[in-house]
Amino acid sequence: MPGQRLLSLVAGLCALLMLAGCSTALKPVVHDPDFRLSSVKDSFITDQRRMHLAPDSPNTGFQLLNSGRDAFLVRAALIETADQFIDAQYYIWNNDATGRYLAGRLVAAADRGVQVRLLLDDINVAGKEPLFAAMATHPNIRVRIFNPARSRSGVGRWLSLITDFDRINRRMHNKTFVVDGQVGIAGGRNIGDEYFDEHPSLNFRDRDVMVLGPLAEDMTANFEAYWNNQWAYPLATLYDLPDNLAGRDALSQLLRETAADSGIRAVPHQEQDAAETYLRGWFAGMVQAPGELVFDPPPQDPQVPADSPQNTARALYGLVQAAQSEILIESAYLILADNQLDNLGALDNQSLKVAALTNSLATNDLVTNHSGYARWRREMLEQGIELYELRPDAPACQHWVASRPACEQGAVSLHSKAVVFDRETLFIGSFNVNLRSIYLNGETVLIIHSPELATAVAEDIRYAMAPENSWQVSLDEQGDLVWQSTGEQVGHEPGVGFWRRATSRFLSWLPIEKYL
Numbered sequence: 394m395p396g397q398r399l400l401s402l403v404a405g406l407c408a409l410l411m412l413a414g415c416s417t418a419l420k421p422v423v424h425d426p427d428f429r430l431s432s433v434k435d436s437f438i439t440d441q442r443r444m445h446l447a448p449d450s451p452n453t454g455f456q457l458l459n460s461g462r463d464a465f466l467v468r469a470a471l472i473e474t475a476d477q478f479i480d481a482q483y484y485i486w487n488n489d490a491t492g493r494y495l496a497g498r499l500v501a502a503a504d505r506g507v508q509v510r511l512l513l514d515d516i517n518v519a520g521k522e523p524l525f526a527a528m529a530t531h532p533n534i535r536v537r538i539f540n541p542a543r544s545r546s547g548v549g550r551w552l553s554l555i556t557d558f559d560r561i562n563r564r565m566h567n568k569t570f571v572v573d574g575q576v577g578i579a580g581g582r583n584i585g586d587e588y589f590d591e592h593p594s595l596n597f598r599d600r601d602v603m604v605l606g607p608l609a610e611d612m613t614a615n616f617e618a619y620w621n622n623q624w625a626y627p628l629a630t631l632y633d634l635p636d637n638l639a640g641r642d643a644l645s646q647l648l649r650e651t652a653a654d655s656g657i658r659a660v661p662h663q664e665q666d667a668a669e670t671y672l673r674g675w676f677a678g679m680v681q682a683p684g685e686l687v688f689d690p691p692p693q694d695p696q697v698p699a700d701s702p703q704n705t706a707r708a709l710y711g712l713v714q715a716a717q718s719e720i721l722i723e724s725a726y727l728i729l730a731d732n733q734l735d736n737l738g739a740l741d742n743q744s745l746k747v748a749a750l751t752n753s754l755a756t757n758d759l760v761t762n763h764s765g766y767a768r769w770r771r772e773m774l775e776q777g778i779e780l781y782e783l784r785p786d787a788p789a790c791q792h793w794v795a796s797r798p799a800c801e802q803g804a805v806s807l808h809s810k811a812v813v814f815d816r817e818t819l820f821i822g823s824f825n826v827n828l829r830s831i832y833l834n835g836e837t838v839l840i841i842h843s844p845e846l847a848t849a850v851a852e853d854i855r856y857a858m859a860p861e862n863s864w865q866v867s868l869d870e871q872g873d874l875v876w877q878s879t880g881e882q883v884g885h886e887p888g889v890g891f892w893r894r895a896t897s898r899f900l901s902w903l904p905i906e907k908y909l
Contacts, residue, residue, distance in 0.1 A: 419543050421623035422630070427510075436476035437669050438575045441676045446606045453839055454605035454679035457849065461590035462659050462795035464582055464601050465491055467675060469661035469684060471572045473668035478508040480571045484564065484823070486513055487585030488521040490657050494522060495584060497651035498663075500644050503533035510534075512620050514565040515541040519550065522632050527647065529628045530640030536628040539565040539619060539799055540695060545631060562908060563695040566834035569612045569824045572759050577609040578602070579686070579822055579837055581725070581810045590795040591657055594803035595758070597725075598793045598857070599782075600811060600850070602821055602839055605679060611686040615837055622691040635757045658796060682843035689835045698831045700799045705824050706831040708840060714740065721813040721854045722749035725806075726762045728827035728906050734776045740883055746779070749826070750857050753782035753864060754897055755888030756806045764900030765827070765909040767886075770866065771874065780866040783807045784878065786887055787862035813851040817844050828907040 445454055472479065472495065479502060486492055499509050511528065515538045518525070527614040529536040535673045542553040554561045571577040580601030587593040588599055600841065604612070619625055628634070635643060653665070654873060662668040689703040713736075714721065727749055729737070737747070738805055755762040774780060783805070790800035813821040820837030841847070857863060864876040876887050886894045 394634070401892060419541065419626070422626055423623065424621050427617070427621070434476070436573060437474045437672075438476065438573050441673070441840065442575050442605055445679060446681065450681070451607070451683060452681040453608040453684050454676070454681055455684070455839075455843065455846060456603040456675055456679045457846060458578065458580065458601040458603055459853070460793065460795055461588055461599060463581070464578070464580075464599070465589035465591070465659055466661055466671070467603060468495060468570060468578060469498060470668040470671050471570070471576065471578075472502050473571045473663060473665050474672060474721055475502050475507045477573050478510070479517075479573075480510045480569070480613060480620075482512045482565070482569045482616050482619060483584055484514045484566045484568060485583035485585060486511075486519045486521070486525075487583070488524045489586045490655055491586050491589045491591050491623055492584050493524065493647065494651055494655055494657060494661070496528060497647035498661075499534065500528065500531060500647055501651065503531050504609075505692050507532065508533055510616070510620060512539060512616065512625060513537075514539050516561075516564055521548070523643070525628055526632050526634050527640055527643035530634055530637070530654075531644060532886045537620060537625045538628060538631055539622070539626075539691070540624045541626055541631055552813075557696075559698055560695040562833050563692050563699065564834050565691070566823050567615065567619065567837040569616055569837055571609055571612045571616060574613050575605065575609055577604045577612040579604065579612060579839055581808055581823060588808070589659070590799065591659070592803070593799060595806060596790075596794045596796070596803065597797050597806050597808035598790075599819065600809040602841070603675060603679075604839070605676065608686045608839065609688045615686065615688040617686070618690050619835065623693075624691060624695060673909070680843055680845050682841055682846065684839055684841040684843075686837070686839055688837040691835055699810075702831050705822070705836045705838050708838065709812065709820060710736065710825070712812070712818060712820055712840070716745055716814045717742070718744060718746065718815050719813075719851075720745065720747045721800065721851050722747070722826055723807070723811045723850075723854045723857070724749065724751055724826040725808045725810060726757075726759075726766065726825040726827045726829075726873050726909065727751035728765045728769055728909065729776075729778075730828060730906060731771055731772075733831075734769075734772055737778075738776055747777065748779035748781070748858065749773075750781045750783065750807070750854055750863065753784065753806045753888060754886040754893060755785045756783045758806050759909075760893065760897050761900055761905075762827075762909045764897045764903075765906035766896055768901040768906055771868070774866065774868055774874075781858040781863040782866060782876070783857065783863050784861075785901075787857070789857055789859075789862045807857075811850050811854070813847050813854065816851050818842050819847040819850055821850070827909070829909060832907060
């Protein structure tokens with residue numbers, strides 16, 4: 394009977410939840426302190442620092458990495474020029490062409506004596522364990538996983554997300570890459586084909602910053618706060634590593650892949666001299682400016698509900714309060730709710746203009762995240778914020794993505810996260826302007842006081858907001874939402890079918906925006 398089947402299903406679910414809740418709890422880890430040299434010996438990178446930064450200068454060198462191809466090639470070249478250590482901290486590291494390539498070059502660097510530390514958030518590790526387990530067999534590579542689920546596979550892994558809801562929602566969204574403590578990259582990109590202009594059908598518009606000097610040292614402090622945290626687990630405590638022979642075979646395969654034609658359209662420099670020559674151009678073009686690195690430390694007790702804005706959010710609030718004329722927001726996921734809108738409305742500055750670019754329903758890779766934005770879209774407009782939603786067929790794709798066929802045959806999606814204040818200060822990093830980044834995720838941002846860089850990013854954002862690239866959302870005289878672009882105006886979410894719109898509308902009724 395239907396009623397009996399339903400009772401059986403409910404009873405089975407309850408039993409599974411009880412089993413997941415009673416499974417062996419993860420105990421916090423006590424780490425032995427890592428050995429690190431107090432100073433880095435002379436190398437190509439220290440030479441570049443001496444060449445481009447005065448020893449007593451408080452400024453840092455900054456270089457925008459606006460295209461995925463540049464972001465990939467610079468990372469690859471930095472690996473080839475590393476002399477002592479590489480620290481990489483990522484929310485996602487895909488086991489695809491670019492992910493495997495960079496992993497293979499980290500192995501090659503480890504072979505020549507470079508110490509590699511790889512820290513990954515657990516939420517996206519599932520299914521990629523063999524790659525990281527093979528890397529962890531190398532004596533010069535250590536891999537840790539941040540805030541893992543208790544169950545490592547199958548239904549139990551998903552059930553642990555329910556039974557450990559508060560803890561599992563505290564994710565390490567930080568994205569940093571530091572070489573020899575002297576040069577680093579921070580921004581919005583994860584590691585994977587879609588972030589590096591190598592995906593055949595979906596590529597992200599994203600932005601990173603290469604940093605030379607003092608703030609790269611601060612990135613190391615950021616990394617070590619998570620690396621040494623009690624919720625960062627050595628990979629070997631979560632998975633069985635391959636034996637010595639299998640590990641050597643897997644590493645050899647990775648190295649062979651990087652030496653052969655891997656199908657990557659970009660051609661990284663593998664010879665050290667060529668990599669150094671390539672990077673010299675990037676270092677020479679750096680803009681020197683004062684800046685700060687702000688990061689959210691990992692929670693000491695991730696079981697405690699997160700109800701207060703974190704460091705990066707408080708830094709953003711301070712910049713908002715000091716803004717005089719213009720705030721330009723570029724955020725893949727955009728959710729401002731009552732508290733944030735009240736604070737914005739309380740500003741005693743009638744001349745302040747606020748405009749935001751985010752994904753449309755047609756370009757958003759997550760319908761759930763778009764639904765949270767849609768829930769608050771009307772309130773944001775009523776607050777006076779100009780809203781622009783990216784078109785999937787934006788001609789700007791040809792400027793952002795190195796592969797023309799990928800633009801012509803696929804779509805572009807926004808993944809970048811930046812806020813520009815008065816075209817003088819740039820706030821850029823892993824921080825989406827949404828509730829998850831404000832309260833839950835660990836984030837890393839750079840605050841750069843450079844009119845040159847702030848203006849460059851502001852112009853990029855305004856270009857993306859142009860009618861041919863985005864729909865402007867507004868309220869008509871009847872108070873209804875309308876979307877306007879070149880030659881068209883519609884009264885519903887454009888560029889998608891009925892069911893995607895219906896799904897977003899249904900989800901927007903649920904008060905779950907903090908977790909999106």
